[in-house]
Amino acid sequence: xxxxxxxxxxFTNWEMILYIAIGVFVGIYxxxxxxxxxxxxxxxxxxxxxxxxxxxxxxxxxxxxxxxxYGGSRSAILLxxxxxxxxxxxxxxxxxxxxxxxxxxxxxxxxTESVLGGFIGIILLLAASPLIAKIALKxxxxxxxxxxxxxxxxxxxxxxxSLIKALVTAFLGVAVGLIGMDTITAQPRxxxxxxxxxxxxxxxxxxxxxxxxxxxxxxxxxKVNPVxxxxxxxxxxxxxxLKNLPLAxxxxxxxxxxxxxxGTGGDIAALIAYDNAKRTVxxxxxxPFGEGAYQGVIAPEAANNACIGxxxxxxMTLGIPGDSVTAILIGAMIIHGIRPGPLLMQEQPEFFYIIxxxxxxxxxxxLIFGLTGIRLFxxxxxxxxxxxxxxxxxxSIIGTYSINNSVxxxxxxxxxGILGYFFKMYDYPVxxxxxxxxxxxxxxxxxxxxxxxCHGNLLEFIAGFFTNPISLVLLLFIIFMTLPDNIKSxxxxxxxxxxxxxx
Numbered sequence: 253x254x255x256x257x258x259x260x261x262x263f264t265n266w267e268m269i270l271y272i273a274i275g276v277f278v279g280i281y282x283x284x285x286x287x288x289x290x291x292x293x294x295x296x297x298x299x300x301x302x303x304x305x306x307x308x309x310x311x312x313x314x315x316x317x318x319x320x321x322y323g324g325s326r327s328a329i330l331l332x333x334x335x336x337x338x339x340x341x342x343x344x345x346x347x348x349x350x351x352x353x354x355x356x357x358x359x360x361x362x363x364t365e366s367v368l369g370g371f372i373g374i375i376l377l378l379a380a381s382p383l384i385a386k387i388a389l390k391x392x393x394x395x396x397x398x399x400x401x402x403x404x405x406x407x408x409x410x411x412x413x414s415l416i417k418a419l420v421t422a423f424l425g426v427a428v429g430l431i432g433m434d435t436i437t438a439q440p441r442x443x444x445x446x447x448x449x450x451x452x453x454x455x456x457x458x459x460x461x462x463x464x465x466x467x468x469x470x471x472x473x474x475k476v477n478p479v480x481x482x483x484x485x486x487x488x489x490x491x492x493x494l495k496n497l498p499l500a501x502x503x504x505x506x507x508x509x510x511x512x513x514x515g516t517g518g519d520i521a522a523l524i525a526y527d528n529a530k531r532t533v534x535x536x537x538x539x540p541f542g543e544g545a546y547q548g549v550i551a552p553e554a555a556n557n558a559c560i561g562x563x564x565x566x567x568m569t570l571g572i573p574g575d576s577v578t579a580i581l582i583g584a585m586i587i588h589g590i591r592p593g594p595l596l597m598q599e600q601p602e603f604f605y606i607i608x609x610x611x612x613x614x615x616x617x618x619l620i621f622g623l624t625g626i627r628l629f630x631x632x633x634x635x636x637x638x639x640x641x642x643x644x645x646x647x648s649i650i651g652t653y654s655i656n657n658s659v660x661x662x663x664x665x666x667x668x669g670i671l672g673y674f675f676k677m678y679d680y681p682v683x684x685x686x687x688x689x690x691x692x693x694x695x696x697x698x699x700x701x702x703x704x705x706c707h708g709n710l711l712e713f714i715a716g717f718f719t720n721p722i723s724l725v726l727l728l729f730i731i732f733m734t735l736p737d738n739i740k741s742x743x744x745x746x747x748x749x750x751x752x753x754x755x
Contacts, residue, residue, distance in 0.1 A: 254602075255601055255602060255605045256605075257602075258601075258602035258603070258604075258605035258606045258609070259605040259606070259608055259609040260609060261307070261606055261609060262311065262606065262609035262610045262612070262613045263609065263613060265307070267307075267308055268307055268308060268311045268610070268613075269613065271308045271311040271312040271315065272311045272312070272314065272315040272610060272613050272614050272617060273315065273617050273621075274312060274315065275311065275312040275313065275314065275315020275316040275317075275318075275319060275614070276315040276316070276318055276319035276614050276617040276618050276621055277315075277319065277617075277621050278293070278315075278316055278319065279293065279315060279316035279317065279318060279319025279320035279321075279322075279323060280319040280320070280322060280323040280326075280618075280621055280622065280625070281323060282316070282319075282320055282323060283319065283320035283321065283322065283323020283324045283326075283335045283336050283339075284323040284324065284326040284327045284335045285327070285335060285647065285651060290316060290317060290320030290321060290336065290577055293316050293320060294313050294316055294317060294577055294580045294581070297309075297312060297313055297316065297584075301313070301584065306585070306588040306589075306590065307606065309584060309588065310581075310584070310585070310606070310607065310610060311610050313580075313581060313584060314581075314607065314610040314611060314614055315610075315614050315617070317560060317577050317581075317614075318370060318557070318560060318611065318614040318615060318618055319614070319617075319618060319621070320336065321336065321338055321366075321518055321556055321557055321559070321560060322362065322363070322366045322553070322557060322618055322622060323335055323336070324336030324337075324338055324339030324342075325339045325342045325346065325359070325362040325366070325553060326359065326362075327339075328340070328342045328343035328346055328347065328463075329342065329343065329346035329347055329349070329350050329355055329358050329359055329362070329549075330347075330350055330355055331347075331464075331467065331640075331644060332347040332463055332467045333460070333463045333464040333467060333644065333647075333648070334459060334463055336518075336519075337455065337456065337459060337517070337518070337519035337686075337690065338517065338518030338519045338521070338522050338552075338556035338559070339522070339552075339556070340459065340463075340519060340522070340523070340683060340686060341522040341523050341525070341526040341548075341551075341552035341683075342362065342522070342549055342552045342553055343463070344526065344541070344542055344548055344683065345358075345539075345541065345542065345543070345544050345545045345546075345547075345548030345549050346358045346359075346362070346548075346549050348539070348542070348543050348544040349539075349544040349549070351544075352539075352544055354544070356486045356626055356627070357486070357488060357546075358549055359486070359622075359626045360486040360487055360488045360623065360626060361488050361492075361546060361549050361550060361553070362549060362553045362622075363618070363619060363622035363623055363626075364487075364488055364493060364619070365500055365549070365550045365553040365554045365557075366553045366554070366556075366557040366618065366622070367557070367615050367618055367619045367622070368500050368504065368554060369500065369503065369504040369507060369553065369554035369555060369556070369557040369558035370557040370558065370560060370561065370611070370614075370615040370618065371612075371615055372501065372504035372505070372508065372554075372558050372561070373504060373507065373508045373511070373557065373558035373559065373560055373561020373562055374561045374608065374611050374612060374615070375561075376505075376508045376558075376561055376562070376565075377508075377561040377562070377564055377565055377568075377608065377611075378608060380565075381565050381568065381569050387512075387722075390722060391513055391722060392702070392705075392716075392720065392722075392723070393698040393699075393701035393702040393705060394698070394702040394705075394713075394716050394717065394720065394723050395720070395722050395723055395726060396513070396694060396698040397694075397695060397698040397699050397702055398717075398723060398726040398727060398730065399513070399520075399694075399726065400691045400694040400695035400698065401695060401730060402524070402726065402729065402730050403520055403523060403524065403687065403690075403691045403694075404422065404426075404687070404688070404691050404695070405730060405734065414679070417679065417680045417681065418680075418681050418684045419684075420680065421675065421680050421681055421682065421684045421685040421688070422684040422685065422687060422688045423688060424685055424688065425458075425684065425685035425686060425687060425688020425689040425690075425692065426688040426689075426691070426692040426695075427442070427688075427692075428453055428458060428685075428688070428689050428692075429452075429455065429688060429689040429690070429691070429692025429693055429696075430442060430692050430693075430696060431443065431449055431452050431453055432449060432450060432451055432452025432453075433450055433451070433452075435693065435696065435697045435700065436697075436700045436701075436704070448658075448660045451656075453664055453689075454655055454656065454661065455686065455689040455690050456651075456652075456655055457652055457655060457661045457664050457665050457668070458664070458668050458685070458686060458689050459686050459689075460648050460651055460652050460665050460669075461648070461652075461664065461665040461666065461667065461668030461669040461671070461672060462668050462669070462671070462672035462675075462682040462685060462686060463672070463682065463686075464644060464645075464647070464648040464651075464665075464669065465644075465645060465648050465665060465666065465668075465669025465670075465672070465673075466668075466669045466670070466671075466672030466673045466675070466676060466682065467644070468641045468644045468645050468648070468669075469669065469670070469673040470673060470676055470677075471637055471641055472637070472641060473677075486623060486626050486627070487623065492537075492546060496546065496547060496550050499529055499532070499533065499547055499550055499551055499554075500550055500551075500554040501554075502525075502528065502532075503525035503528065503529065503550070503551040503552070503554040503555040503558070504554045504555065504557075504558035505558070506521060506524055506525045506528060506555050506558075507521040507522075507525060507554065507555030507556060507557070507558030507559040507562060508558045508559065508561055508562035508565075509562060510524065510555070510559060510562065511558065511559030511560065511561065511562020511563040511565075512562040512563070512565045512566055517559065517563075518555070518556035518557075518559040518560075519556075519690055520690070520691075521555040521556055521558070521559045521562075522551075522552035522553075522555050522556040523552070523687065524555070525551040525552050525554065525555030526548060526551050526552045526555075528551065529541075529547045529548060529550070529551035530548075533545075533547045536548065560611070561611065563577070563578045564578060564607065564611070566578075567581065567582060567592055568592055568604050568607065585603075590603060648665060648669070649662055649665070652664075652665040672685075702716070
């Protein structure tokens with residue numbers, strides 16, 4: 253089988269077409285339910301597809317992967333409950349748009365930008381796999397530490413009012429993220445002798461409580477009638493798409509690169525892309541960031557779907573998973589007698605092109621299924637509070653329990669739901685708390701690893717930031733992020749000056 257024949261296999265084999273379509277459809281609706289992650293859905297499929305041929309097994313898993321990453325945005329926009337961690341940033345502006353009756357436009361934008369980001373990720377997967385894989389492989393523990401710190405500096409962008417309040421919730425999130433057994437020594441940390449805390453508190457439990465239950469409690473307090481949604485125009489205006497095309501491409505590049513880094517994922521990519529949008533878009537439309545800016549929906553959705561192509565880069569070229577879903581895909585491939593890595597690219601390159609073709613077709617079905625189900629979904633916002641709030645609470649409980657099949661997680665979800673309610677009442681941002689919970693293990697683990705590599709020598713650890721090129725670039729970028737806006741604008745003009753002098 254030639255590489256071209258392998259690529260078009262997904263388009264010519266009716267069985268693969270059917271499985272990809274089913275996978276995307278199921279993925280969208282699984283992703284839209286808080287607590288039911290794409291990772292969970294793909295892992296459950298391995299047992300069902302054990303006796304299948306490798307091609308349909310890969311087809312349905314890739315379909316669920318693509319559909320599930322997008323699906324989380326639907327509940328984030330309509331209910332302010334992200335269906336997946338990668339959709340947290342989408343809710344910052346998507347939910348305010350739904351409150352203004354523009355959920356149809358917001359969801360139409362998420363579909364088109366997700367597909368655009370997905371295709372850019374696929375193009376980079378095809379064109380730049382060896383190069384990006386080599387760069388990703390050179391990332392050390394010190395570089396992952398800097399990447400985590402860079403994410404933590406997003407607190408400034410996510411704070412919509414007082415920076416002090418945002419810092420308080422962010423550091424509370426870091427403290428929650430460090431609860432459990434030490435990642436290096438396995439010693440209990442901040443467990444206070446409670447056995448149920450040895451495994452830590454899952455960040456999805458925190459997310460469902462802060463965004464799901466707290467939103468239900470806020471809605472109980474406020475007397476606001478359901479907003480009638482404008483669903484006459486779902487497909488976004490071509491002018492809006494073209495005007496924001498540079499932002500979508502930039503966000504997709506961010507998502508692909510972040511996705512190619514082992515251990516990262518769409519949640520970090522979406523937050524960094526959202527921060528980039530806030531810093532680079534001077535006149536967001538039609539509302540400011542945090543109040544319903546289209547750019548606040550475009551950037552994270554393009555980034556988290558481009559992350560799929562990025563996560564496949566180390567999986568295919570090095571045999572290293574880019575995220576939790578690609579780790580399961582590697583397991584599925586090994587079960588079926590295929591071992592991803594450099595030898596696969598040399599000896600059986602057709603598998604690379606088959607996966608590439610599946611990704612392309614999955615994005616085509618994502619566009620079809622994404623746009624056809626919006627009108628039905630938008631009716632959710634118009635359901636009276638007496639009906640929708642109990643449903644939200646029940647979904648929050650079911651989604652929380654399904655993570656670890658633990659009743660204790662439900663208690664924690666209620667705790668963070670009540671905490672999130674008071675935070676919202678007193679204008680403390682809850683998104684920064686989730687950010688802290690997600691980034692704390694990354695920062696902690698890689699800091700400890702970097703120190704161990706330097707044998708506890710602090711001077712050698714610090715010197716590494718200036719002697720390693722990747723570390724130095726990341727450090728300079730973090731410093732640039734902390735500068736005031738007027739200094740940053742002056743620095744950008746100074747850099748551009750030599751290139752524009754002759755114009």
